[in-house]
Amino acid sequence: xxxxxxxxxxxxxxxxxxxxxxxxxxxxxxxxxxxxxxxxxxxxxxxxxxxxxxxxxxxxxxxxxxxxxxxxxxxxxxxxxxxxxxxxxxxxxxxxxxxxxxxxxxxxxxxxxxxxxxxxxxxxxxxxxxxxxxxxxxxxxxxxxxxxxxxxxxxxxxxxxxxxxxxxxxxxxxxxxxxxxxxxxxxxxxxxxxxxxxxxxxxxxxxxxxxxxxxxxxxxxxxxxxxxxxxxxxxxxxxxxxxxxxxxxxxxxxxxxxxxxxxxxxxx
Amino acid sequence: xxxxxxxxxxxxxxxxxxxxxxxxxxxxxxxxxxxxxxxxxxxxxxxxxxxxxxxxxxxxxxxxxxxxxxxxxxxxxxxxxxxxxxxxxxxxxxxxxxxxxxxxxxxxxxxxxxxxxxxxxxxxxxxxxxxxxxxxxxxxxxxxxxxxxxxxxxxxxxxxxxxxxxxxxxxxxxxxxxxxxxxxxxxxxxxxxxxxxxxxxxxxxxxxxxxxxxxxxxxxxxxxxxxxxxxxxxxxxxxxxxxxxxxx
Numbered sequence: 001x002x003x004x005x006x007x008x009x010x011x012x013x014x015x016x017x018x019x020x021x022x023x024x025x026x027x028x029x030x031x032x033x034x035x036x037x038x039x040x041x042x043x044x045x046x047x048x049x050x051x052x053x054x055x056x057x058x059x060x061x062x063x064x065x066x067x068x069x070x071x072x073x074x075x076x077x078x079x080x081x082x083x084x085x086x087x088x089x090x091x092x093x094x095x096x097x098x099x100x101x102x103x104x105x106x107x108x109x110x111x112x113x114x115x116x117x118x119x120x121x122x123x124x125x126x127x128x129x130x131x132x133x134x135x136x137x138x139x140x141x142x143x144x145x146x147x148x149x150x151x152x153x154x155x156x157x158x159x160x161x162x163x164x165x166x167x168x169x170x171x172x173x174x175x176x177x178x179x180x181x182x183x184x185x186x187x188x189x190x191x192x193x194x195x196x197x198x199x200x201x202x203x204x205x206x207x208x209x210x211x212x213x214x215x216x217x218x219x220x221x222x223x224x225x226x227x228x229x230x231x232x233x234x235x236x237x238x239x240x241x242x243x244x245x246x247x248x249x250x251x252x253x254x255x256x257x258x259x260x261x262x263x264x265x266x267x268x
Numbered sequence: 269x270x271x272x273x274x275x276x277x278x279x280x281x282x283x284x285x286x287x288x289x290x291x292x293x294x295x296x297x298x299x300x301x302x303x304x305x306x307x308x309x310x311x312x313x314x315x316x317x318x319x320x321x322x323x324x325x326x327x328x329x330x331x332x333x334x335x336x337x338x339x340x341x342x343x344x345x346x347x348x349x350x351x352x353x354x355x356x357x358x359x360x361x362x363x364x365x366x367x368x369x370x371x372x373x374x375x376x377x378x379x380x381x382x383x384x385x386x387x388x389x390x391x392x393x394x395x396x397x398x399x400x401x402x403x404x405x406x407x408x409x410x411x412x413x414x415x416x417x418x419x420x421x422x423x424x425x426x427x428x429x430x431x432x433x434x435x436x437x438x439x440x441x442x443x444x445x446x447x448x449x450x451x452x453x454x455x456x457x458x459x460x461x462x463x464x465x466x467x468x469x470x471x472x473x474x475x476x477x478x479x480x481x482x483x484x485x486x487x488x489x490x491x492x493x494x495x496x497x498x499x500x501x502x503x504x505x506x507x508x509x510x511x512x513x514x515x516x
Contacts, residue, residue, distance in 0.1 A: 055366050133474050135460050135483030141384045170404040173474025175412050178404045 012040045012159075016048070016056045028057055028067035036076055036091050037100050037190035038162070039155050047077065047087040093155070100190045104239060105246050112191075112239060119184045120232040123165070126181055127224040129172035130216050139217045142167055146210055154196050162189055164209060168216070195238045204234050280447055280454050281502045281511045287434075287442055288416060288507045290337045292397055295418045295430050298327055302344065302430060307422045310350045317354020320346060321367065328360050331432055338438035340409055343368075344420075345382050346428035347392075356382065361408055361433065368408055391419035391429050399507050402436050402464050402473055412436045412473055414464070436473050440465045452498070453516045459508035461489045468516050477512060486510050 015035040035041040047053065050068065054061040068087055071077045078090045091099070104112070142164055149160040162185060169181035195201040208231035215223035305323045309315045324344050331342035341361025348356060359368040382388045385407075387400035397418045405413040414436060417429040439456075443465050447454040453468035461480035463471045476482040479492030489510070490501045499514035 052367070055364070058364075129474075133462070133476060133482055135462070137386075137460075137483055145381075145384065166406060170406055173402065173404060173412065173472075175404055175410070178406055179410065182406060 015040055016053070024059055025063045025066035025070070028053070028059060028064060029070045031057075031186075032067065032071060033074075033076060034186050034190060036089055037096055037103070037193075038186065039096065039158050039189075039193055040162075041089050042155065043089055043092050045089045047089070049086065096190075097194065100194050101242075101246055104191055104194065104243050105250070107191075109240065109243065112243070113236065115184075115188060116232050116236040119188050120228055122177060122180050122184055123169070123228045123232070124225050126169040126172040126174070126177050127212065127216060127228060128221050129174055129177070130168060131219050131221040131224060133173045134171040134216060136217060138171055139213055142213050143210075143217075146206070146213060150206065154202075157202065158189070158193055158196055161205065161209065164213075168212065171216070191239055192235055194242060195235060198238070201234070201238050205231055208234070277450065277454075277500060277511075277513050278502060280443060280450070280456070280513075281504060283443055283446055284456060284509055284511065285504055285506055287337075287439065288399060288504075288509070290334070291339065291416045291432050291434065292418065292506075294331050294334050294337065294339070295397070295416060295432055298331060298430055299418060299420060301327055302420055303422060306346075306420070306427065310422050310427055313352065315346065315350055316352050317356060317358070320344065320351065320354075320356070321358040324358055325360070325367075328358065329365055332360060332365055338434060338441070339432050340411075340413070340435050340438065341368075341433040342431065344428055344430050345388055347426065348383075350422075350427045356428070359408060387415035387417040387431055388429055391417050392426055395419055395421075395426070399458070399509060401458070402462065405433065409433055409435060414439065436464060450513065452513050455512045457486075457489065457510050457512060459486055459510075460484065461486070464509070470516060 012035070015031055032041065032047070041047075047068075048056065050061050050064050053064045053068075057064065068077065068079070072079060072087075075095075076089065076091045077087045079085070079087045107115075145160060145167075146164055149157055149164075152160060165185060166178070166182060169178045172178065195205075208227045212224050212227040212231070215221075215227055302324060306315065306320070309319065309323070328342045328344065332339050341359060343357065343359035343361075345358075346356040350356075357368065360366065361368065383392070385400075386403070387398065390398040390400065397416065399414055399416050401414040402412050403415075405411060405415070412435070414434045415431050416434070417431040419429055420427050443456060444467060447465070447467035450467070453466065455466035455468055455471055455477065456464040457477050458464055460483045461477045462482065463473055463475045463477060465473065471477070476484075477489055477493070479496075480489045486501070486503055486508075489512070490503075493499045493501050493512055493514065496514060499512065501510055501512050503510040
C-alpha cells in the first residue's frame with residue numbers, strides 16, 4: 001500500500017472513536033461533518049452501517065439514525081437501498097470548499113487567531129517531549145512518508161500531512177497531549193484544507209514539517225518550535241487574507257469606500 | 269555487582285516473563301487455527317477485509333477474553349499482498365470488544381500503511397515475535413500501549429501478524445506493587461531503553477532511561493548503567509525487555 005493512496009488515515013480512525021454517553025446525535029453529526037470537511041471521509045465513501053456506527057461511537061442506533069437524517073437533509077450523505085446499499089458521502093470537493101469557506105467567514109477573526117495559538121501550543125508541547133523521547137527509527141519512518149508525499153495529489157497530500165502531524169504528536173508519548181492534538185486537528189484541518197489549492201502554501205507547510213522532523217531527530221527543540229511557528233503563522237496569514245477576500249466579496253463595494261475614507265483620514 | 273540470580277531483584281523480571289509468556293502463549297495457540305482458516309483463502313487469492321474479520325472474530329475475541337491476562341485488544345493484520353479489498357486489519361478491543369470501525373467500512377482502498385508500524389514491521393523483518401511500544405496508539409486503543417505480535421506464514425511466505433494489545437496501565441498494576449517492595453528502584457525498559465513502568469519517581473512511561481539516547485540498544489544501556497555502583501540490568505531471555513535496578 002502506498003502512503004499516497006491513503007484513505008484510512010489516522011484522522012479517519014479518530015472520526016469513529018467512541019463518544020460515550022447517550023443521546024448525542026448532534027455530536028455524531030458534527031464528527032462526521034468535520035471529517036467530510038477535512039477530507040478524512042471522501043466523496044463516494046461508504047459509511048459503516050447504523051449498527052456498526054452505534055457500536056463504535058458508543059451511542060444508541062436511534063441516535064445514529066437521527067444524525068444520519070440530519071446529514072442527509074444537508075446533502076452531505078445519501079442513502080441507497082439494496083444489497084450494495086448504505087450511506088455514502090456525497091459532498092464533492094467544491095461543496096467541501098464552500099462549506100469550509102462558510103466556517104472561515106463565520107468564525108470571528110479573534111477566534112481564528114486563538115485557535116491557531118491553541119494548536120501551535122499543543123503542537124509545540126508535543127514536540128518538546130518528542131525531542132526527548134522519540135527514537136531515530138520512529139522519526140526516520142516519518143521522514144520517508146513525508147518525502148513520498150511530495151508528489152501526492154491535493155487530497156492525498158492533506159491526509160498524509162494530517163497523519164504525520166498526529167504521528168509526531170504521538171511521539172510525545174503523552175496520551176493527553178495526543179488526544180488534544182487530534183481534537184484540535186479535527187477543528188483546524190477543515191480550514192487548513194482551504195489553502196491546499198495554493199501550491200506555494202503547500203510547499204511552505206511541507207517544508208516546515210520536514211524541518212520539524214529533522215529538528216526533532218536532532219533533539220533541537222528550539223528549532224522544532226520555530227518550524228511549528230513558521231507553519232502555523234504562515235497558514236494563519238493565508239487564512240486571514242482569504243477571509244478578508246471572502247468578506248469583501250460579500251460586502252461588495254462597501255469595503256472600497258471604507259478603505260478610501262480611511263486613507264483620506266490618514267492624509268495630511 | 270549484585271549477582272543475576274538475586275531472588276528479590278529477579279522477581280520483577282519473572283513477573284514480566286510470565287506476563288508476556290501468557291500473552292504469547294495465547295497468540296501462539298491461535299496461530300495454527302489462523303493458518304488453517306486463512307491458508308486456503310489466501311492460496312485462491314480470495315481473501316477480503318470483511319472475509320478476514322468474519323473468519324477470525326471468534327478466536328480474536330477468545331484471546332481478549334483470556335481470564336487471567338488484561339488483554340485490551342486483539343486481531344490480525346494481513347499484508348496488502350494477500351488482501352484483495354477492504355481493510356487488512358481485523359481488530360476488536362475494549363470492554364465491549366467492539367470491532368475497530370475502519371474494519372467495517374467497505375472502501376476501495378485502505379490505507380494506513382501498516383508496514384511502517386513497529387508491531388508489523390519487526391516480525392515481518394525478523395520472522396519472529398515482537399513486543400512493540402510503549403507508544404500512544406491513537407489508531408486503536410487511544411491509550412499508551414504495548415503490542416505483542418507473532419508473524420504468520422503460509423507456504424513459507426509472510427502473510428501478516430496476529431497481535432494482542434496490553435495497556436501500560438494494566439501492566440503497571442501487575443508489576444508496580446512488586447517493584448515497590450524492592451529496596452532499590454526498578455524500571456522495566458524496552459529494547460530501545462524506553463521506560464515502560466518504573467518505581468523510580470524520576471521516570472515516566474516513555475522517557476529514555478538515564479545514560480542512553482532514545483532507541484539505543486540494551487547493550488548500550490547495560491554499559492551505561494554498569495558504570496554506576498550497585499546498578500543491575502536483567503535482560504529477559506524471551507522478550508525485548510529488561511529490568512534495571514538501581515538507587516534512585
